[in-house]
Amino acid sequence: MAVVAVYSSKGGVGKTTIASNLGWCAAELSARRTLLWDLDPADGAGFMFALEAQRKRQARSLFAGDVAAHALIEPTGVAGLDLLPADSSLRELDSMLLRMGQRHRIAALSKQLARNYDRLILDCPPVLNELSAQVMRAATLVIVPLPPSPLSARALGHVVEEIRRHTKRPPPILPVYSMIDRRRSLHLEALAANPAWPAIPMVSSLEQCAVQRRPVGTFAPRSPAALAFMRLWSGIERKLDLIAETASMPAPVGGH
Known part of the structure; x- marks a missing residue:
């Protein structure tokens, strides 16, 4: 199973929209058994899939080991795509992880989830703390949404530094321009500066995701x-x- 983290230290950059739509793509286009894991106490992913039923169990109980993941996971209505939802109890998750002293708790839970899923997509909150450090240790690939602005470029620097500080084997980073409006010169300049970066346009159909509460x-x-x-x-x-493929290659012998 691959762990794809959608992360930025800056809020309002489209993380939940991107994570939700990538979850749909993984399940629908690639026929991967996919789990969207919402780590943001705002529960945006649950809203995006119209899953707001009153839940008896708290999301933080998974980290404490009080409940198994299958007791919290909900179907999204998209074949092959499930959701591990968030709630307000995750506001305490950072301090809880520090108290537990388990630096790889998210990685360990991800390995457990790998028994039933091929792709795990993390919708991460905009934080720089123990939670973000654990996400970086667990991730196979980190997607960084970037609206074209100086503040977003600064946020990318934060992600790079966070990965450097907290991982021995840094996961690759894929910056993704979000909310691109090609009528704006600043946006066109950003696209020209980094033409290889993927770009998600700000169009009415994308705004409708939150209205219709389903992927575009x-x-x-x-x-x-x-x-x-x-x-x-x-x-x-x-x-x-x-x-x-790189991970499965045998280690070089004799330094060659």
């Missing part, structure tokens, strides 16, 4: 936003294949 591919499959997510996911799968 389900109601506007030929829209620019849906096509952009499909291209993004195709590139992610290629990267994951390359990472897996």
Whole structure:
């Protein structure tokens, strides 16, 4: 199983929208058994899939070992895509992880989830703390949404530094331009500066995701936003294949 973390230290950059749509792509286009794991106490992923039923168990109980993941996981209505939802109890998760002293708790839980899923997509909160450090240790690939602005570029620097500080084997980073408006000169300049970075346009069909509470591919499959997510996911799968191939290569002998 590959762990794809959608992360930025800056809020309001489209993390939940990207994570939710990538979850749909993984399940629908790649036929991967996919779990979208919401680590943000705002529970945005649950909202995006219209899953707001009153829950008897708290999300933090999974980390404490009080409940198994299957007791919390919910189907999204998309075949092959499940959701491990968040709630307000995750506001205490950082301090809880520090008290537990288990630096790889998220990685350990991810390995348990690998028994039933091929792809795990993490919708991460905009924090720089023990939670973000554990996400970096667990991730196979880190997606960093970047609206074209100086503050977003600064946030990318934070992610790079966070990974450098907290991991021995840094996961690859894939910056993704989000909320691109090609009518704006600043956005065009950003695209020209980094033409290899994927870009998600800010179009009406993407805004409708939060209105219709489902991924754009389900109601506007030929829209620019849906096509952009499909291209993004195709590139992610290629990267994951390359990472897996590299990891399976035998270690060099004799320093050669």
